[in-house]
Amino acid sequence: MSAIPLTSVGISLFLCTLLFFFSLQLQANSQTINDEQSILLKLKQDWQSQPPMDSWNSSLPFCKWTGITCNNGGSITAISFYNWNITRKIPPVICNLNNLNHLDLAYNYVTGGFPTFLYNCSKLAYLDLSQNYFVGRIPGDIHHLSRLNHLNLGANNFTGDIPDAIGLLSDLKTLRLFMNLFNGTFTPTIVNLSNLESLEMAHNNFIPSKFPDEFGQLKKLTYLWMTKTNLIGELPESIGNIMELRHLDLGFNNLCGSIPNSIFLLNKLENLFLYDNKFSGEIPRRIESLSLKAIDLSSNNLTGTIPEDFGKLNNLTVLLMTDNQLSGDIPASIGRLPALKNIRLFNNSFTGVLPPELGLNMKLENIEISNNRLTGKLPDHLCAGGVLTGVVVFSNNLGGDVRATLGNCSSLTSVQLSNNGFSGKFPTNLWSAVNLTYLMISDNSFSGKLPSKLSRSLTQLKIDNNRFSGEIPSDIAFSVNLVVLKASNNQFSGKIPSKLTTLPYLTTLSLAQNRLSGEIPSNIVSWKSLTSLNLSRNQLSGQIPGAIGLLPDLIDLDLSENQLSGNIPSEIGRLRLTFLNLSSNQFMGKIPDEFENMAYKNSFLINPGLCADNALLNLRVCISEPQESLKLSPRLLAIILTSSGLLFLVTLLSAFLFVRNFRRRRHEQDRAKWKLTAFQSLPFAESRILSNLTHRNLIGDGGSGKVYRVPYNQLGGVVAVKKIWNNEKLDEKLEKEFLAEVQILGTIRHSNIVKLMCYFCSEKSRLLVYEFMENQSLDRWLHRKKRGLLLPSDSGQDAVLDWPRRLHITIGAAQGLCYMHQDCCPAIIHRDVKSSNILLDSDFNARIADFGLARMLIKRGVPESISAVAGSYGYLAPEYGYTTKVNEKVDIYSFGVVLLELVTGREANDGGDNTSLAEWAWQHLKDGKPIVDALDEQIKEPCYLAEMSVVFQLGIHCTSSLPSTRPSMKQVLQVLTRYIPLQQKVVRYDFDIAPVLTSSTYLSSNQRSKKRSMDVDDIVSCDV
Incomplete structure (x- = not known):
């Protein structure tokens, strides 16, 4: 009976003990929760309470806070602060979150640098630090993050080698190191990562290396991205051992030899990108990768033909084989691939006909097969799927005929x-297709009349060299x-329909060699953008309207072989024409003074009524009109005439002898006067430059000389000539700048x-001859309104550089400076980087100019001694105030100001x-004001604010007062190029058509999310 109470007591003691320990555990958990909340609040303080942290307050449990x-x-297991605008370093306290x-x-x-304190995060399995500004090397002891299965360090500024320790992360499934500044090797220990599924090392400047044969051991690898990684040599057959591979991208390398047969035997392969290499030989005949998309x-x-087995690829959506030497027929079976959307085979030697069923049973979007030798007709059913956007089959x-179905x-x-050889009438409904932007059907045998209305979307219409007839419809202005x-x-x-003059964006108008009659429309002042006007070889009559001189951008004018008459209006002389042809008309009177120039000696031929002061x-x-003759006696008149004749003969003989001797001496002097040194084959004669340094060609006048715009032929060839001079002798400072300019620009x-x-x-003089920059300087575009300046050709004064164009200019200038600092040997520092020294060509591509103050560094990174402060106020780096030794960091500062x-x-x-702009910008941030308040109101659109804010911060970073804390130009360029497509490839279109499709289009959605470009999800989309 006594055993029962003892057992009850034992049970009671056990339950009490259990409750005691459970209470202790609850207290421990409560303490842990309080500690973790404190850690998060410390993070919020260190990172200056970014907007996503607004929910981090006591009204919600911290497990419901954004990002947690x-x-x-x-207990906290995951932190995701993706795109939170964090600008400060990671606080080590983050690793106090034990789980x-x-x-x-x-x-x-x-x-x-890489935050090595993360080694203390003992349970860390997933680490993504991509798209930041980390610098330096990946540490050699990174294997201390032993539990990692996902490591993403892409799009940073890491340098050096990929360390061997990477191969010790045995659990790693994903390794992303793309778009860094690695300039060493990628470790062979990667092959030890037996669990690796995704390897991405693209866009790094590794030491030239062969594709590792050992990569065939990565049996679980599904995704391999090594675009632009300096791969050389042949691809090994062992690549076919990666049996799980689904995505293979080795584009933009220097791989050569044949494409391994084993690649096309990978039966799970979906995406195969081997573009822009040096592969030769034929495409493997046996295709078992039926999953290819x-x-x-x-x-x-x-070389060779497209294998017939390509007709078995029923999942194929994209087929690109442009710019090769492929020949033979395009297999008809390709026209039956049900998933095919885009086919591009241009710039090859294909013959035969296009697959007749192409488009019939598929959603075909784009076909580009230009520059081949194809025959036959266009397939009847190209647009059967109803989504066709492009048909590019020129040459x-x-x-x-072109079927009405199109x-x-x-x-x-x-x-x-x-x-091509197309004929017949062009489909009426195609002229007015609602979305049609480019219609180019030149050099065929099309006939018939133009419809009353064309597509409102058209930007380029090229129908020259056909057999079209009838009148040009007035509703073309639609x-x-x-x-x-x-x-x-x-x-x-x-x-010529008068409504044609209402087209505000027209830059090129060519109606030459038709049967047009009547007068040139007089109301042409709307053609503010017109650069080229060709109405030659017609039956036009009447006078040239004086308003033509008001077209600010017109540089090419051809009205030859018409029946135009009257005087040539003086207003034409205002134009800065590089080509002018008014020959074979019925003009009368004196040509405008501006054309009294040998550059226009063939511009007025076969106009009997025209005259000029220049006999050449x-x-x-x-000849001036003669005055009324004086009445003289016959004898006095005879004496005067006889005496005048004798005097004339003597004077003529003396003048002849004098001129002959003078010309001989002058010719010898001129030859001795100028010495020409050329850096390339010149498209002009020496005399063309020297004879055109006239006031009418003057476009700039500064303290060191003048700048001229000199046309050198009638095809639009123009150069810029900078004349450095001094009345007595060349100034020592100017001579030094001239020598610096020649020494540097002559060698790079x-x-x-x-x-x-x-x-x-x-x-006493120096002439520097440069390529001509049509859009002058960046400074003029940015600040012209404040200074009352005019844009090129005094036109478009309301024009504003939008943000995409500014970014394009910025990247171009950065590339030029990066080349000077990183790739030149010895390195070059410009010392006068400013917006007025960034010139712009007709496409707004940037050119760094004015190297008069530039210096070559004896050793990269070692400062160069200078004797005096050089540069321009506002762009001068602070170190000019306390040292005579400068390096490339002075350019970084100046570029930051730009x-x-x-x-x-x-x-x-x-x-x-x-204060300067740099000081103002620093103060703006110091005062805690939003960056968006500092941005240019003219271009501030929601879709660009993120990019503009990044560039503002980059400018702040570049204008740091300490040279050592400024980034290199290579790092600056790395940041800027995040905003352009990773694999942008130029597609060869007819004439000047922009690219529509690139290989980057085919990146997976997962891959696309890693691109920091203008279409990232967090930026409002813009219609351009």
Whole structure:
């Protein structure tokens, strides 16, 4: 009986003990929760309470705070601060979260080296630090993060090698190191990562290396991205051992030899990108990779035919084989692939006909097979799927008529059939297709009349060299967006419709060699953008309207072979024409004074009524009207005439002897006066430059000399000539700047550095001849309104550089400076980087100019001694005030000021209260004001604010007062190029059409999310 109470007591003691320990555990958990909340609040304080942290307050449990994930016990396991605008370093306290296994800080602005204190995060399995500003090397002891299965360090500024320790992370499934500054090797220990599924090392400048044969051991690898990683040599057959591979991208390398047969035996492969290499030979015949969805073998040296097995790829959506040497027929079976959307085979030697069923049972979107030798007709059913946007088949031997079924395709945006043998009437409904932007059908045998209305979306219409007839419809003005209209060499008749003059964006108008009559429309002042006007070889009559002189951008004018009459209006002399032809008309009177120049000696031929003061212009010399003759006696008149005759003969003989001797001496002096030194084959004669240094060609006048715009032929060739002079002798400072300019520009070549073609030397003068920059300087575009300046050709004064164009200019200038600092040996510092020394060509590509203050560094990174402060106020780095030794960091500072100019619209010395722009920008941030308040109101659109804010911060970073804390130009360029597509490839279109599709289009959605470009999800989309 006594055993029962003892047992009860034992049970009671056990339960009490259990409750005691459970209470202790609850207290411990409560303490842990309180500690973790304190850690988060410390993070909020250190990171200055970014907007997503607004929910971090006591009204909610911290497990419900934005970016925080907890386990069932209420302890933090995951932190995701993706794109939170964090600019400060990671606080080490984050590793006091004992259960943290997931950390995502991608798309921020975190700086510094790799945070090795993360080794203390003992459970960390997922680490994403991509798209930040980390620098330095990946540490050699990174294997201490032993539990990692996902490591993403992409799009940073890491340098050096990929360390061997990476191969010790045995649990790693994903390794992303793309878009860094690695300049060493990638470790062979990667092959030890037996669990690796995704390897991404693209866009790094590794030491040239072969594709590792050992990669065949990565049996679980599904995704391999090594675009632009300096791969050389042949691809090993062992690549076929990666049996799980689904995505293979080795584009933009220097791989050679044949494409391994084993690649096409990978039966799970979906995306194969081997573009822009040096592969040769034929494409393997045996294809077992029936899962393939996208193939890009463009820009190689492949020969032979497309294998018949390609017709078995029922999942194929994209087929790109452009720019090779492929030949033979395009297999008809390709036209039956049900998933095919895009086919691009241009710039090959294909023959035969296009697959007749192409488009019939598929949703075909784009076909580009230009520059081949194809025959036959266009397939009848290209638009059967109703989504066709582009038909680009120019430069083949195609013929027949264009079926009306194509005209029913409302989705079409681009139709390019030029240089073929098409005939018959062009489909009426295609002319007015609602989305049609580019219509190019030149050099065929199309006939018939133009419809009353064309598509309103058209920007380029090229129908020249056909057999079109009838009148040009007046409602052509309905196509209000037309930029280029070429309809020469047809059979058009009637008058030029006056409504044609209402097209505001027209830059090129060519109606030459038709049967047009009547007068040139007089109301042409709306053609503010017109650069080229060709109405030659018609039957036009009447006078040239004086309003033509008001077209500010017109540089090419051809009205030859008409029946035009009257005087040539003096207003034409206002134009800065590089080509003028008014020959074979019925003009009368004196030509405008501005054309009394040998450059226009062939511009007025076969106009018997014209005259000129210059006898060398192939025109009769103008003679003043004679005064009424005095009445003299016959004898006195005879004496005067006889005496005058004798005097004339003596004078003529003396003048002849004098002129002959003078010309001989002058010729010898001129030859001795100027010495020409050329850096390339010159497209002009020496005399063309020297004879055109006239006042009418003057475009700039500064303290060191003058700048001239000199046309050198009638095809639009123009150069800029800078004349450095002194009345007595060359100034020592100017001579030093001249020598620096010649020494540097004569030895370097880069697409973003202005090209010095040649120079002339004489005893007192120097001439520097450069390529001409049509859009002058960035400074003029940014600040013209404040200074009352005019844009090129005094036009478009309301024009504003939008943000995409400013970014394009910024990247170009950065590329030029990066080349000078990083790739030149010895390195070059410019010392006068400013917006007025960034010139812009016709496409707004940037060129660094004015190297008069530049210096070559004896050793990269070692300061160069200077004797005096050089540069311009507002752009000068602070170290000029306390040292005579400078390095490339002075250029970084000046470029940072240019970045601030671009995003704020302010001038370099516009900081208010006697401060510079850089000081103003620093103070703006110091005061805690939003960056968006500092941005240029003219271009501030929601879709660009994120990018503009980044560039503003980059400008701040570049203008740091300490040179050592400024980034290198390579790092600056790395940041800027995040905003352009990773694999942007130029597609060769007819004439000047922009690219529509790139290989980057086919990246997976997962891959696309890693691109920091203008279409990231967090930026409002813009319609451009």
